[in-house]
Amino acid sequence: MTSGARGSRTVTPYDDVERELANLLRRARTMNRDIAVDVHPDLQPAAYALMSRVAELGSVRASDLSDYFGVDKGGVSRQVALLERLGLVARDPDPDDGRAQRLVLTPDGGSRLTAAREGRRRRLREQLERWADADVGALGALLGRFNREQDSVAGG
Amino acid sequence: MTSGARGSRTVTPYDDVERELANLLRRARTMNRDIAVDVHPDLQPAAYALMSRVAELGSVRASDLSDYFGVDKGGVSRQVALLERLGLVARDPDPDDGRAQRLVLTPDGGSRLTAAREGRRRRLREQLERWADADVGALGALLGRFNREQDSVAGG
Numbered sequence: 001m002t003s004g005a006r007g008s009r010t011v012t013p014y015d016d017v018e019r020e021l022a023n024l025l026r027r028a029r030t031m032n033r034d035i036a037v038d039v040h041p042d043l044q045p046a047a048y049a050l051m052s053r054v055a056e057l058g059s060v061r062a063s064d065l066s067d068y069f070g071v072d073k074g075g076v077s078r079q080v081a082l083l084e085r086l087g088l089v090a091r092d093p094d095p096d097d098g099r100a101q102r103l104v105l106t107p108d109g110g111s112r113l114t115a116a117r118e119g120r121r122r123r124l125r126e127q128l129e130r131w132a133d134a135d136v137g138a139l140g141a142l143l144g145r146f147n148r149e150q151d152s153v154a155g156g
Numbered sequence: 157m158t159s160g161a162r163g164s165r166t167v168t169p170y171d172d173v174e175r176e177l178a179n180l181l182r183r184a185r186t187m188n189r190d191i192a193v194d195v196h197p198d199l200q201p202a203a204y205a206l207m208s209r210v211a212e213l214g215s216v217r218a219s220d221l222s223d224y225f226g227v228d229k230g231g232v233s234r235q236v237a238l239l240e241r242l243g244l245v246a247r248d249p250d251p252d253d254g255r256a257q258r259l260v261l262t263p264d265g266g267s268r269l270t271a272a273r274e275g276r277r278r279r280l281r282e283q284l285e286r287w288a289d290a291d292v293g294a295l296g297a298l299l300g301r302f303n304r305e306q307d308s309v310a311g312g
Contacts, residue, residue, distance in 0.1 A: 013289060014281050016296030021280075023303045028181045033226060045226035070189060070201035075231050125170050127305055133169060139298040140172030142291060147179045149283055
C-alpha cells in the first residue's frame, strides 16, 4: 500500500529514507510559511523563523540572531523592524549591557505564536489519529533514534 | 533501547512524533549550515538555500526567489551578490524578456554542490547501514506515508 509506481528501478531502502527526508525538509519551508501567516497575515517566513528563535530563547540580542541564521545584520534589522511594526516583538534593555537591547516577544506576539502552534499540533494529531497506533509509535521511535544518532555525530 | 528517561509523565505516541519532527526540522538548520560550508567555506546558509533553489529549477529570476523565500528583494540581491563573488552563480539573459536575467549555477557551483551533497548522502548511508534493514525500510515507508498525506492536505 505504501510502495507503488516504482517498477523495476533499483531503489534501496536508503534511497527511500534519503528522498523522504529531503521531501520532509522541503515541506518544512511550506509549513513555516503557513504557520507564519497563521501568526499574522503580514508575517514573512524569515521573520517568523526569527520570532520563533526569540520565543525559544526568551530574549536575545539581534547580533546573536544574525550569527544563528547566517544572515547579515541589515537583514535581521529589517525583519526585526517588521516584527516590531506588527507588534509581535519588542526591545528590552539588556541587563548585562546598558547600551544594548534584547528582543522579546510582546504578550500579543506570544499568544499569537501559541495559538498558531496549537493549530499545527491539532492538524498533526488529526493526521496521525488515522494511523494504526503501532505505526505512530514506530515513526516516533525511528525518528527519535535517527535524531539522537545525528546529535552524537554532531557532538563528536 | 529507544525510550528511557521518561518516567511517569504521560507522553503519547503523538507527542513523540511531534517532538521528533520538531527536532528534525531544527536540525535541518544545522545540517544546512554544515553543507553550506562544505560547498564553500564562505557560503552563508541563507545563500546556500538560494543556490539550492537555483539548482532545483535550473534557472530562475531573482524576483521569484524573493517570493519563494519570503525575503525582500534587497536580501536576495545581497545573497546573489555573494554567490556571484564566490563564483557559484552567474546571470544569463532571460530568453522571455531581453531586459531580464535569470540566475544559473556556474560549472564550479554545480560541481561543488554535487560534491557536498554526495558527502551528506554518504554520511547518511553510513549512519543507516548500522540499522537493521527492516528499520530502515520502516522509516522510509512511514515518512513516505506522512509526506504523501501532507501533500494531499496541502493540495485540498
